[in-house]
Amino acid sequence: MSAELPLPLTEETEIQPRRRPLVEGLGPRIGLAIVAVLVLVAILAPWLSPHDPRAVALDRELLPPSAAHPLGTAENGVDVLSHVLWGARISLSVGVLATLISAVVGTLLGAWAGMVGGLVDEALMRVVDVLLAFPGILLAIFITAVLGPSLANVILALCATGWTGYARLARAMVLSLREREFVLAARAMGATEARILFRHLLPNLLGPVVVQATFGIPGAMLAEASLSFLGLGVPPGTPSWGALVDQGTQYLLVAPHVAMAPGLAIALSVLGFNLLGDGLRDRLDPRAASPRAR
Amino acid sequence: MNRVLRKIASTLLAAAGALLLVSVFLDLVPGDPVDAILGEQAMEADREALRKALHLDRSVWVRTAYFVRDALGLDLRSSVPPFQDRVFDRIAQAFPRTALLALTSLAFALTIALPLGVAAALRPRTVVDMLASAFAVLGAALPRIWIGPLFILAFAIHLDWLPVSGFESARSLVLPTATLGLALAAFLARMIRASLLDTLGEDFVRTARAKGLHPTRVLFLHAFPSALLPVLTVVGLQLGALLGGAVVTEKVFDYPGMGSLLLQAIDRRDYNMVRACVLAFTFSYLLVNLLTDLAYQAVDPRTRERN
Numbered sequence: 001m002s003a004e005l006p007l008p009l010t011e012e013t014e015i016q017p018r019r020r021p022l023v024e025g026l027g028p029r030i031g032l033a034i035v036a037v038l039v040l041v042a043i044l045a046p047w048l049s050p051h052d053p054r055a056v057a058l059d060r061e062l063l064p065p066s067a068a069h070p071l072g073t074a075e076n077g078v079d080v081l082s083h084v085l086w087g088a089r090i091s092l093s094v095g096v097l098a099t100l101i102s103a104v105v106g107t108l109l110g111a112w113a114g115m116v117g118g119l120v121d122e123a124l125m126r127v128v129d130v131l132l133a134f135p136g137i138l139l140a141i142f143i144t145a146v147l148g149p150s151l152a153n154v155i156l157a158l159c160a161t162g163w164t165g166y167a168r169l170a171r172a173m174v175l176s177l178r179e180r181e182f183v184l185a186a187r188a189m190g191a192t193e194a195r196i197l198f199r200h201l202l203p204n205l206l207g208p209v210v211v212q213a214t215f216g217i218p219g220a221m222l223a224e225a226s227l228s229f230l231g232l233g234v235p236p237g238t239p240s241w242g243a244l245v246d247q248g249t250q251y252l253l254v255a256p257h258v259a260m261a262p263g264l265a266i267a268l269s270v271l272g273f274n275l276l277g278d279g280l281r282d283r284l285d286p287r288a289a290s291p292r293a294r
Numbered sequence: 295m296n297r298v299l300r301k302i303a304s305t306l307l308a309a310a311g312a313l314l315l316v317s318v319f320l321d322l323v324p325g326d327p328v329d330a331i332l333g334e335q336a337m338e339a340d341r342e343a344l345r346k347a348l349h350l351d352r353s354v355w356v357r358t359a360y361f362v363r364d365a366l367g368l369d370l371r372s373s374v375p376p377f378q379d380r381v382f383d384r385i386a387q388a389f390p391r392t393a394l395l396a397l398t399s400l401a402f403a404l405t406i407a408l409p410l411g412v413a414a415a416l417r418p419r420t421v422v423d424m425l426a427s428a429f430a431v432l433g434a435a436l437p438r439i440w441i442g443p444l445f446i447l448a449f450a451i452h453l454d455w456l457p458v459s460g461f462e463s464a465r466s467l468v469l470p471t472a473t474l475g476l477a478l479a480a481f482l483a484r485m486i487r488a489s490l491l492d493t494l495g496e497d498f499v500r501t502a503r504a505k506g507l508h509p510t511r512v513l514f515l516h517a518f519p520s521a522l523l524p525v526l527t528v529v530g531l532q533l534g535a536l537l538g539g540a541v542v543t544e545k546v547f548d549y550p551g552m553g554s555l556l557l558q559a560i561d562r563r564d565y566n567m568v569r570a571c572v573l574a575f576t577f578s579y580l581l582v583n584l585l586t587d588l589a590y591q592a593v594d595p596r597t598r599e600r601n
Binding site: 027126127129130132133134135136137138139141142143145146218222225226229230231232242245246248249252253256259260262263264266267268270271274275 | 304307308309311312315316319320431432434435436437438439440442443444446447451533534535536537538539541542545546556557560565568569572575576579580
């Protein structure tokens with residue numbers, strides 16, 4: 001083979017691709033830093049918190065920030081800082097779990113539908129159409145309203161619509177990849193459909209799916225905060241950012257600090273993941289728009 | 295024409311699926327729905343009445359058929375005592391208010407996003423562009439449940455310019471509109487910038503410039519129509535996020551629209567009202583999407599049928 005090439009490629013002449021870091025540029029680096037801090041806070045919450053986030057002290061209700069309570073106290077004298085630190089756990093675990101389940105289920109279903117086509121494909125796409133007919137978080141509101149507030153129900157409600165995005169993405173990519181030479185070659189060599197799917201197609205889907213999931217996590221975190229704000233998310237007493245903002249809005253006049261800290265925590269986390277996602281998209285998603293546009 | 299019919303058919307199919315899902319979903323609640331709705335201490339007469347109102351003595355399919363009939367015939371009744379409230383009347387009252395809020399938010403978002411996105415696209419990698427990007431990134435990250443209270447603190451409590459909550463005058467609309475529309479403004483600014491930048495690099499724009507046309511003319515008559523087409527579809531889809539966000543926004547500002555009606559119904563465990571509200575949101579979203587799609591086909595020469 002190599003004899004037919006005009007310039008035989010030897011090890012010396014082979015061009016080494018420069019290894020680019022996965023995250024480059026100022027925005028994505030800031031995003032990565034924010035996400036890293038968020039993860040650390042979530043893990044270390046029990047050691048970082050000055051107080052028990054559920055500890056009730058009725059004589060210290062709705063106090064402004066002080067040395068003992070750096071961010072003040074909320075209803076029932078609950079320490080706002082501790083609540084916010086523990087809230088990172090709830091927020092991040094709902095965000096990551098809901099996104100992980102959605103991504104795995106959606107990608108597998110979508111890729112399968114794209115592979116086999118026909119009735120399976122048609123049926124799956126109709127189901128997706130129905131789920132996408134519900135605007136925004138409305139289906140999640142409906143599901144949690146009927147099933148009742150619990151962490152598992154929140155995750156279930158977010159997955160109920162979450163997987164559709166990954167299914168569409170995976171299906172579209174499989175449809176465009178499945179006639180490509182490397183798939184035809186694998187098939188010609190007698191590879192089973194399952195092997196083609198797992199060894200040849202799914203690795204190609206990984207980049208775009210990871211990018212989409214990076215935007216999915218903050219989306220799920222925002223949704224959890226909204227649901228908890230509406231009283232439909234976590235059960236009462238659970239340290240959730242959305243629930244604390246809900247409480248704070250009732251005391252905006254007397255204790256505006258209660259709503260501020262958890263709100264800022266949500267905003268920063270979403271910002272971090274979005275910035276990181278922008279960076280990853282430029283690196284991992286071959287379908288990202290032309291460099292002119294970004 | 296074929297494409298139009300197909301689009302209408304798939305919309306109807308999705309609507310039917312949503313209706314079925316919402317009707318059947320109540321049966322997934324573990325335990326007796328009567329206990330779930332009325333509580334275990336409810337009076338026997340009320341329990342009987344609810345059983346009848348929800349047709350719990352019949353099979354799932356008969357029950358679903360009844361719900362669909364009542365919902366489509368606009369004769370659905372409340373599922374909490376005294377079981378007489380006509381659900382449709384309440385929705386007819388609340389729906390226009392939410393539609394109004396959604397429209398003002400959309401107008402607000404476009405008013406900010408259009409000039410910002412265009413300015414950023416015309417002067418890429420300048421201060422204007424960086425400001426626009428910063429706005430796009432921040433606007434998408436700020437949760438409504440936080441900027442709503444922030445706006446209230448700043449403009450209603452400290453500056454005392456606008457009412458804190460309610461629905462008394464046009465002034466009551468300002469803060470909810472800004473809260474609901476900000477994320478969309480951020481999203482659209484980014485989208486308009488990207489789309490216009492792409493279009494400005496196209497051959498037909500270069501040709502127009504080469505012909506010696508005035509830059510304003512090139513921008514508004516040549517680049518704009520082509521750049522804004524993709525934005526149109528996105529606006530239709532983003533309306534979903536807007537309607538979902540309306541629930542949160544209405545709670546923040548105590549705005550008496552569909553979101554407040556829905557939350558109230560959830561609180562009272564009035565499941566017929568809950569289901570009807572969800573369907574009203576869903577059907578209006580589907581309708582708007584259908585109309586956007588048809589409008590897109592009407593204005594985009596590439597999707598027109600050749601005959």
